[in-house]
Amino acid sequence: MLIDTHAHLYLDVFDDDIDAVIQRARDQGVEQVLLPNIDIGSLEALHQLTARDPAYFKPMLGLHPCSVQADYQSQLEALYKNIDLERHIAIGEIGLDYYWDKTFIEEQKDAFRTQVDWARKHELPIVIHSRDSIDDILDILEELRIEGLRGVFHCFTGTVEQAQRIMDLSFYMGLGGVLTFKNSGLDKIVAQLPIEYFVLETDAPYLTPHPYRGKRNESSYVRLVAEKLADTLGVAVQDIEKVTSENAKKLFRL
Numbered sequence: 410m411l412i413d414t415h416a417h418l419y420l421d422v423f424d425d426d427i428d429a430v431i432q433r434a435r436d437q438g439v440e441q442v443l444l445p446n447i448d449i450g451s452l453e454a455l456h457q458l459t460a461r462d463p464a465y466f467k468p469m470l471g472l473h474p475c476s477v478q479a480d481y482q483s484q485l486e487a488l489y490k491n492i493d494l495e496r497h498i499a500i501g502e503i504g505l506d507y508y509w510d511k512t513f514i515e516e517q518k519d520a521f522r523t524q525v526d527w528a529r530k531h532e533l534p535i536v537i538h539s540r541d542s543i544d545d546i547l548d549i550l551e552e553l554r555i556e557g558l559r560g561v562f563h564c565f566t567g568t569v570e571q572a573q574r575i576m577d578l579s580f581y582m583g584l585g586g587v588l589t590f591k592n593s594g595l596d597k598i599v600a601q602l603p604i605e606y607f608v609l610e611t612d613a614p615y616l617t618p619h620p621y622r623g624k625r626n627e628s629s630y631v632r633l634v635a636e637k638l639a640d641t642l643g644v645a646v647q648d649i650e651k652v653t654s655e656n657a658k659k660l661f662r663l
Contacts, residue, residue, distance in 0.1 A: 412609065471488070505540075525549075529555050564616065584610065
């Protein structure tokens with residue numbers, strides 16, 4: 410069995426065929442799908458999907474760094490009012506994004522610190538978006554050194570050295586479609602790291618794995634990531650399923 414630890418199946422690109430998407434995931438052995446939030450505007454759709462099958466879908470609460478704008482503090486206030494209205498399993502996705510827009514970097518950092526504090530108060534893990542910003546996020550986490558804080562670097566694409574810093578914090582690394590991209594080089598990094606720090610994800614509808622790259626991603630494709638990871642580490646797919654699922658259950662207390 411597999412767990413897709415990061416998918417946005419509540420987005421409107423799935424509105425017309427969500428039942429088929431869910432069935433295909435089940436057919437591929439996906440036993441749970443974890444749903445990171447984007448901003449206050451996405452929360453209702455996320456909760457509606459969760460309500461369809463609370464055992465299968467698990468919601469998170471957070472403000473995505475790409476949604477951090479001048480009004481970020483009011484967004485955070487509005488989101489935080491919802492923290493106890495559902496059983497959110499994590500604070501996410503949160504973090505820093507230096508790829509799309511650097512206008513609000515300081516605001517992103519402040520929003521990240523605020524949401525890390527939510528995680529501390531509510532004893533929840535954090536799900537980190539770290540596009541072009543891994544070192545800055547690691548610097549913040551190493552500075553805070555919050556005892557017991559746990560989390561995952563979603564869509565890990567870093568170096569061996571960055572991976573070591575992540576593991577030193579007892580955090581996990583989320584592996585998705587990028588691992589299957591022929592020229593990403595991520596497989597060479599991952600081959601040097603222990604499986605005990607990996608969880609699997611899709612980031613659906615984004616980052617679709619080979620051979621479907623360029624098309625809409627969905628949770629059933631997490632099996633392609635598992636197969637690539639098995640090939641990369643030279644182990645059986647069944648071992649990948651077992652260990653990564655155990656890691657996810659431990660991290661998110663599923």
